[in-house]
Structure formats: C-alpha cells, structure tokens
Amino acid sequence: MPLELKVYFAREVAVMPEIRLSARQVRNLCIAGAFNGAYRVGRKWMIPEEGIKKFLRNKKKETKKAQRVFLKRSLSTQELKEIHKNHHPRG
Numbered sequence: 001m002p003l004e005l006k007v008y009f010a011r012e013v014a015v016m017p018e019i020r021l022s023a024r025q026v027r028n029l030c031i032a033g034a035f036n037g038a039y040r041v042g043r044k045w046m047i048p049e050e051g052i053k054k055f056l057r058n059k060k061k062e063t064k065k066a067q068r069v070f071l072k073r074s075l076s077t078q079e080l081k082e083i084h085k086n087h088h089p090r091g
Contacts, residue, residue, distance in 0.1 A: 008052065010045040018056055029055075031083050 010030060014023040021029070027045055030038040035051040 006049040007046045008049070010047060013047050013052060016052075019052075028080065031080065 010026040011023045013019055013035075014021050014026045019026070026035075026047075029035060030045045030047065034055055035047045036054050037048040037051040039046055
C-alpha cells in the first residue's frame with residue numbers, strides 16, 4: 001500500500017487557525033526554508049503536512065517575544081531578490 005502524503009497550497013496554510021499568517025508571508029517563509037519539504041509547482045507553493053507540523057513545533061519553542069519578532073519580520077526586497085535569483089537561475 002503506497003504511503004499517502006498530505007500536501008497543502010500556501011494559501012490553505014495561511015488560513016489555518018494555528019498559523020494565522022497572510023498568504024504572502026507563507027510564501028516568503030517557503031522561500032526562506034521555514035517549511036521543510038516545501039516545493040513549487042509552477043507558481044504555487046506546495047507544503048507537506050510534516051513541514052507544517054515541524055514549523056508549528058519550532059514556533060512553540062520560541063519565547064513570546066521571539067514569536068512576535070519572527071511573525072512581524074518579513075524579508076527585505078533585496079533578500080527576496082537574492083533568494084529568487086538563487087532559486088531561478090537563468091540560462
């Protein structure tokens with residue numbers, strides 16, 4: 001019997017009550033590697049259930065102050081451009 005792996009779109013993860021982030025924040029976290037096993041299919045990010053669970057475990061380990069800083073911080077435009085360049089080489 002094949003192993004079934006539950007995978008969610010980034011937008012689905014964003015509306016989960018335990019996540020409470022915008023879809024853009026979830027996509028940026030995918031780019032930054034916060035969700036283990038997240039991958040792109042075309043323009044959509046796919047996030048495996050195990051990656052979500054690990055993200056939530058890591059989030060709970062942080063102090064409340066660290067959580068606020070983590071959730072409020074977004075990647076700068078320059079950081080996003082650099083990551084995008086590394087993920088999408090041309091040529």
